[in-house]
Every structure is written in structure tokens, then in C-alpha cells.
Amino acid sequence: MFKKLMVEGMSCQHCKHNIETVLKQMAGIKEATANYNEGYVDVDFDENQVKLEAIVDEIEDLGFDVKL
Numbered sequence: 001m002f003k004k005l006m007v008e009g010m011s012c013q014h015c016k017h018n019i020e021t022v023l024k025q026m027a028g029i030k031e032a033t034a035n036y037n038e039g040y041v042d043v044d045f046d047e048n049q050v051k052l053e054a055i056v057d058e059i060e061d062l063g064f065d066v067k068l
Helices: 012-026 053-060
Strands: 002-008 029-035 041-043 065-067
Touching: 002 053, 012 029, 012 041, 012 053, 041 053, 053 065
Parallel strands: none
Antiparallel strands: 002 041, 002 065, 029 041
16 A cells, blocks of 8 residues: 655654654565655555554654644
8 A cells, every 4th residue: 555644844864764764664664755845755555564553653753743
């Protein structure tokens, strides 16, 4: 499943890197690409292995706000 998540609070390359690194370490994530200029994260994941809510929780645990 592919999902574009709007993420508030990303302001630099470091933010982008942190989000991508954390998401790519999760089981079931095929790809995660953050764009801090536009404020979104594209996530391709296997919904049988990981739920969208878990992905959102991981991003929010890093200190960002996610809008679905």
C-alpha cells in the first residue's frame, strides 16, 4: 500500500534523514521518502505486516505532527 503523509515540523535534511531511517527499520516498510520542503513522507508498506497507525506513531514519536 502506498500512502502520502503530511508531516508538520520537518525543517532540514536531518529531519528527513531521521524519519526515513526510523521508518525503513520497521518490518513491512518497502520504501520511505521524506520531503521537508513540501512537508510530506511517501511510504510504501505491506499492510499485512505493519499498520498505518504504527507508522504515524513512529513519526510522531520523533516529534513531528502527522496529518492523514
